[in-house]
Amino acid sequence: MDLRYDEIKEAVIDTYDSLHIGTKYEIRDTFYALLHDHESSDEYTETEECCIYVNFALLLIEKNTNIDFIKTRLNELLDNKNMEIYRTELKDEINEFTNDVDKLKQHL
Numbered sequence: 001m002d003l004r005y006d007e008i009k010e011a012v013i014d015t016y017d018s019l020h021i022g023t024k025y026e027i028r029d030t031f032y033a034l035l036h037d038h039e040s041s042d043e044y045t046e047t048e049e050c051c052i053y054v055n056f057a058l059l060l061i062e063k064n065t066n067i068d069f070i071k072t073r074l075n076e077l078l079d080n081k082n083m084e085i086y087r088t089e090l091k092d093e094i095n096e097f098t099n100d101v102d103k104l105k106q107h108l
Contacts, residue, residue: 002043005051005093011038012055028069031056047089050077054100061107075108 003011015034019025025033035052038044053074057067067074078101087094 001045001048001089002041003038003048005090005097008048008051009055012052012059016056016059027060027065031070045089046077046082047086050082050086051090051097053077054097054104057104057107058100061104067107071108074104078105078108 012034015037016030019033020027020030034056035049038048038052053070054077057070057074060067086097090097
């Protein structure tokens with residue numbers, strides 16, 4: 001994982017603003033463009049994938065937009081067995097991440 005959690009959050013917002021708001025990409029296309037951009041990095045991990053899913057879902061919820069198209073994978077990523085891996089990789093950012101996950105779980 002080559003980005004910090006706060007940098008991933010910022011990237012999610014920036015991509016949403018530039019692709020969905022700015023160029024009128026569909027929500028789904030915006031999400032997959034964001035995901036593909038990160039997946040192409042050699043440093044990409046499942047932790048980074050989870051961070052992207054969590055933050056994109058929270059952004060959509062904030063905008064009262066349906067998140068059904070990412071729910072299945074999101075639930076897989078948030079499985080308890082994965083949380084220990086995320087804890088190890090996120091280190092000092094784990095509290096912010098778990099706070100965001102707790103907010104999100106209210107909507108899943």
